[in-house]
Amino acid sequence: MRKNVVYWFSVLLIGCSSSDSPQISDQSYFPLRVGNFWIYQINETDILRLTCNGNGVTLKNYQSKELISDSSKNTEGSYTYTIHRYTRPDTTQPWVDLDTWTARTNSNQVIVNESNIPYVKFIYPLVEKTVWNINSYNNIGISYDTLRNLRQPFTLATGEKFQNTFSARSDNGEFIIYHDKHMEVYASSIGLVYKESEQLHYFNSTNDPCYGQRVAKNGSIYIQSLISYGHQ
Numbered sequence: 001m002r003k004n005v006v007y008w009f010s011v012l013l014i015g016c017s018s019s020d021s022p023q024i025s026d027q028s029y030f031p032l033r034v035g036n037f038w039i040y041q042i043n044e045t046d047i048l049r050l051t052c053n054g055n056g057v058t059l060k061n062y063q064s065k066e067l068i069s070d071s072s073k074n075t076e077g078s079y080t081y082t083i084h085r086y087t088r089p090d091t092t093q094p095w096v097d098l099d100t101w102t103a104r105t106n107s108n109q110v111i112v113n114e115s116n117i118p119y120v121k122f123i124y125p126l127v128e129k130t131v132w133n134i135n136s137y138n139n140i141g142i143s144y145d146t147l148r149n150l151r152q153p154f155t156l157a158t159g160e161k162f163q164n165t166f167s168a169r170s171d172n173g174e175f176i177i178y179h180d181k182h183m184e185v186y187a188s189s190i191g192l193v194y195k196e197s198e199q200l201h202y203f204n205s206t207n208d209p210c211y212g213q214r215v216a217k218n219g220s221i222y223i224q225s226l227i228s229y230g231h232q
Contacts, residue, residue, distance in 0.1 A: 052210035162187035195224040
Protein backbone atom coordinates (compact mmCIF):
# COMPACT_ATOMS: atom_id res chain seq x y z
CA MET A 1 0.00 0.00 0.00
CA ARG A 2 2.81 2.39 0.91
CA LYS A 3 4.51 1.74 -2.45
CA ASN A 4 1.29 2.59 -4.30
CA VAL A 5 0.93 5.87 -2.41
CA VAL A 6 4.52 6.83 -3.23
CA TYR A 7 4.02 5.89 -6.89
CA TRP A 8 0.89 7.99 -7.37
CA PHE A 9 2.41 10.91 -5.48
CA SER A 10 5.39 10.80 -7.86
CA VAL A 11 3.09 10.73 -10.90
CA LEU A 12 1.21 13.74 -9.52
CA LEU A 13 4.44 15.71 -9.09
CA ILE A 14 5.62 14.90 -12.61
CA GLY A 15 2.26 15.88 -14.08
CA CYS A 16 2.18 19.17 -12.20
CA SER A 17 5.74 20.12 -13.10
CA SER A 18 5.20 19.54 -16.81
CA SER A 19 1.86 21.38 -16.96
CA ASP A 20 3.13 24.29 -14.88
CA SER A 21 6.14 24.86 -17.18
CA PRO A 22 5.07 27.24 -19.98
CA GLN A 23 6.16 26.24 -23.45
CA ILE A 24 8.24 29.00 -25.04
CA SER A 25 7.87 29.34 -28.79
CA ASP A 26 11.11 29.62 -30.74
CA GLN A 27 9.53 32.38 -32.84
CA SER A 28 8.86 34.45 -29.70
CA TYR A 29 12.55 35.37 -29.53
CA PHE A 30 12.12 37.49 -32.66
CA PRO A 31 8.58 38.94 -32.55
CA LEU A 32 7.58 40.52 -35.85
CA ARG A 33 4.51 42.73 -35.73
CA VAL A 34 3.82 46.08 -37.36
CA GLY A 35 4.06 48.74 -34.63
CA ASN A 36 6.65 46.96 -32.48
CA PHE A 37 9.58 49.17 -31.49
CA TRP A 38 12.87 48.89 -29.57
CA ILE A 39 15.08 51.68 -28.20
CA TYR A 40 18.75 51.01 -27.52
CA GLN A 41 21.71 52.74 -25.91
CA ILE A 42 24.75 52.55 -28.19
CA ASN A 43 28.34 52.86 -27.00
CA GLU A 44 31.06 52.80 -29.66
CA THR A 45 34.82 52.88 -29.26
CA ASP A 46 36.93 53.53 -32.38
CA ILE A 47 40.66 52.95 -32.08
CA LEU A 48 43.42 54.25 -34.36
CA ARG A 49 46.83 54.50 -32.70
CA LEU A 50 50.14 55.27 -34.37
CA THR A 51 52.16 54.22 -31.34
CA CYS A 52 51.64 51.98 -28.32
CA ASN A 53 51.03 55.00 -26.08
CA GLY A 54 48.99 56.93 -28.63
CA ASN A 55 45.70 58.52 -27.70
CA GLY A 56 43.81 57.53 -30.83
CA VAL A 57 40.60 56.46 -29.07
CA THR A 58 37.23 58.01 -29.97
CA LEU A 59 34.10 57.36 -27.89
CA LYS A 60 30.58 57.77 -29.23
CA ASN A 61 27.40 57.44 -27.16
CA TYR A 62 23.93 57.77 -28.66
CA GLN A 63 20.55 56.08 -28.92
CA SER A 64 18.81 54.20 -31.72
CA LYS A 65 15.22 53.23 -32.33
CA GLU A 66 13.90 50.41 -34.50
CA LEU A 67 10.25 50.49 -35.55
CA ILE A 68 8.46 47.88 -37.65
CA SER A 69 6.53 50.22 -39.94
CA ASP A 70 5.10 47.90 -42.60
CA SER A 71 4.88 44.35 -43.94
CA SER A 72 4.29 42.70 -47.29
CA LYS A 73 3.92 39.16 -48.56
CA ASN A 74 7.07 37.69 -50.09
CA THR A 75 7.85 34.95 -52.59
CA GLU A 76 8.48 32.42 -49.80
CA GLY A 77 4.84 32.63 -48.77
CA SER A 78 5.55 34.50 -45.54
CA TYR A 79 5.90 38.22 -44.79
CA THR A 80 8.79 40.64 -45.05
CA TYR A 81 8.74 43.38 -42.41
CA THR A 82 10.10 46.90 -42.93
CA ILE A 83 12.16 48.20 -40.01
CA HIS A 84 12.61 51.96 -39.92
CA ARG A 85 15.65 53.05 -37.90
CA TYR A 86 16.22 56.36 -36.14
CA THR A 87 19.00 57.88 -34.07
CA ARG A 88 19.48 60.69 -31.54
CA PRO A 89 22.28 61.83 -29.20
CA ASP A 90 20.12 61.49 -26.07
CA THR A 91 16.57 61.87 -24.76
CA THR A 92 16.70 65.68 -25.03
CA GLN A 93 16.97 65.53 -28.83
CA PRO A 94 14.40 64.50 -31.46
CA TRP A 95 14.71 61.30 -33.46
CA VAL A 96 16.38 61.62 -36.86
CA ASP A 97 15.87 59.17 -39.74
CA LEU A 98 18.82 56.81 -40.14
CA ASP A 99 17.98 54.04 -42.62
CA THR A 100 15.64 51.14 -43.35
CA TRP A 101 16.19 47.42 -42.82
CA THR A 102 13.95 44.43 -43.47
CA ALA A 103 13.36 41.18 -41.62
CA ARG A 104 11.64 37.92 -42.44
CA THR A 105 11.33 34.39 -41.19
CA ASN A 106 10.94 31.16 -43.10
CA SER A 107 10.44 27.61 -41.90
CA ASN A 108 13.73 27.48 -40.04
CA GLN A 109 15.53 30.86 -40.22
CA VAL A 110 15.38 34.47 -39.08
CA ILE A 111 16.90 36.70 -41.75
CA VAL A 112 17.58 40.42 -41.29
CA ASN A 113 18.68 42.60 -44.18
CA GLU A 114 21.01 45.23 -42.72
CA SER A 115 22.04 47.97 -45.16
CA ASN A 116 21.21 45.65 -48.06
CA ILE A 117 23.22 42.77 -46.61
CA PRO A 118 21.14 39.77 -45.43
CA TYR A 119 22.28 37.91 -42.31
CA VAL A 120 20.86 34.73 -40.77
CA LYS A 121 20.41 35.73 -37.13
CA PHE A 122 19.48 32.25 -35.90
CA ILE A 123 17.80 29.05 -37.01
CA TYR A 124 14.94 26.86 -35.79
CA PRO A 125 14.51 24.75 -33.80
CA LEU A 126 16.54 26.38 -31.06
CA VAL A 127 19.06 23.80 -29.83
CA GLU A 128 22.07 24.44 -27.61
CA LYS A 129 25.39 24.55 -29.55
CA THR A 130 23.71 24.67 -32.96
CA VAL A 131 26.07 26.19 -35.55
CA TRP A 132 25.04 28.07 -38.72
CA ASN A 133 26.55 30.30 -41.39
CA ILE A 134 25.26 33.84 -40.86
CA ASN A 135 26.31 34.75 -44.41
CA SER A 136 24.28 32.09 -46.21
CA TYR A 137 22.43 34.76 -48.25
CA ASN A 138 25.33 37.08 -49.05
CA ASN A 139 28.78 36.83 -50.63
CA ILE A 140 30.86 38.16 -47.73
CA GLY A 141 32.26 34.73 -46.90
CA ILE A 142 31.50 31.95 -44.46
CA SER A 143 31.12 33.04 -40.84
CA TYR A 144 29.67 30.77 -38.19
CA ASP A 145 27.60 31.62 -35.13
CA THR A 146 26.84 29.22 -32.28
CA LEU A 147 23.73 29.16 -30.11
CA ARG A 148 24.58 29.32 -26.40
CA ASN A 149 22.84 29.62 -23.02
CA LEU A 150 19.42 28.59 -24.30
CA ARG A 151 16.54 29.70 -22.05
CA GLN A 152 18.95 31.13 -19.49
CA PRO A 153 18.64 34.52 -17.74
CA PHE A 154 20.66 37.50 -18.90
CA THR A 155 21.32 40.75 -17.04
CA LEU A 156 22.26 44.06 -18.64
CA ALA A 157 24.84 46.39 -17.11
CA THR A 158 21.89 48.53 -15.94
CA GLY A 159 20.72 45.64 -13.76
CA GLU A 160 17.65 44.79 -15.87
CA LYS A 161 17.23 41.02 -16.02
CA PHE A 162 15.57 38.88 -18.69
CA GLN A 163 14.58 35.37 -17.65
CA ASN A 164 14.47 33.42 -20.92
CA THR A 165 17.21 34.27 -23.39
CA PHE A 166 19.83 32.77 -25.65
CA SER A 167 22.95 34.14 -27.31
CA ALA A 168 24.12 33.84 -30.90
CA ARG A 169 27.86 34.25 -30.78
CA SER A 170 31.06 33.87 -32.70
CA ASP A 171 34.51 34.02 -31.19
CA ASN A 172 37.49 33.77 -33.49
CA GLY A 173 39.82 33.76 -30.55
CA GLU A 174 42.33 35.95 -28.81
CA PHE A 175 45.59 35.96 -30.70
CA ILE A 176 48.81 37.94 -30.57
CA ILE A 177 47.77 39.76 -33.76
CA TYR A 178 44.00 40.29 -33.47
CA HIS A 179 40.85 39.74 -31.47
CA ASP A 180 37.43 39.13 -33.06
CA LYS A 181 34.25 38.50 -31.07
CA HIS A 182 30.54 39.00 -31.72
CA MET A 183 27.45 38.25 -29.62
CA GLU A 184 23.73 38.96 -29.83
CA VAL A 185 21.32 38.11 -26.99
CA TYR A 186 17.61 37.52 -27.65
CA ALA A 187 14.86 37.38 -25.03
CA SER A 188 11.52 35.60 -25.31
CA SER A 189 8.61 37.88 -26.32
CA ILE A 190 11.03 40.81 -26.70
CA GLY A 191 13.70 40.15 -29.31
CA LEU A 192 17.23 41.55 -29.35
CA VAL A 193 18.20 42.90 -25.92
CA TYR A 194 21.99 43.10 -26.23
CA LYS A 195 24.65 43.16 -28.93
CA GLU A 196 28.39 43.31 -28.59
CA SER A 197 31.08 43.32 -31.26
CA GLU A 198 34.85 43.60 -30.84
CA GLN A 199 37.25 43.70 -33.77
CA LEU A 200 40.76 44.68 -32.72
CA HIS A 201 44.13 44.46 -34.43
CA TYR A 202 47.10 44.59 -32.09
CA PHE A 203 50.55 46.04 -32.59
CA ASN A 204 52.20 43.06 -34.24
CA SER A 205 55.70 44.19 -35.09
CA THR A 206 58.51 42.89 -32.89
CA ASN A 207 59.88 46.44 -33.03
CA ASP A 208 56.85 47.76 -31.13
CA PRO A 209 57.54 48.06 -27.39
CA CYS A 210 54.05 46.70 -26.66
CA TYR A 211 54.37 43.68 -28.97
CA GLY A 212 52.69 40.65 -27.41
CA GLN A 213 50.80 42.76 -24.85
CA ARG A 214 47.57 42.91 -26.88
CA VAL A 215 47.50 46.68 -27.21
CA ALA A 216 45.02 47.64 -29.93
CA LYS A 217 46.49 49.48 -32.89
CA ASN A 218 43.16 49.84 -34.66
CA GLY A 219 39.65 48.46 -34.47
CA SER A 220 36.30 49.01 -32.83
CA ILE A 221 34.15 47.98 -29.89
CA TYR A 222 30.37 48.24 -30.24
CA ILE A 223 27.85 47.70 -27.43
CA GLN A 224 24.07 47.95 -27.87
CA SER A 225 21.76 47.60 -24.86
CA LEU A 226 17.97 47.65 -24.75
CA ILE A 227 16.44 50.66 -22.97
CA SER A 228 12.75 50.17 -23.74
CA TYR A 229 10.40 48.39 -26.10
CA GLY A 230 6.70 48.18 -26.85
CA HIS A 231 4.02 48.67 -29.48
CA GLN A 232 2.81 51.93 -30.98
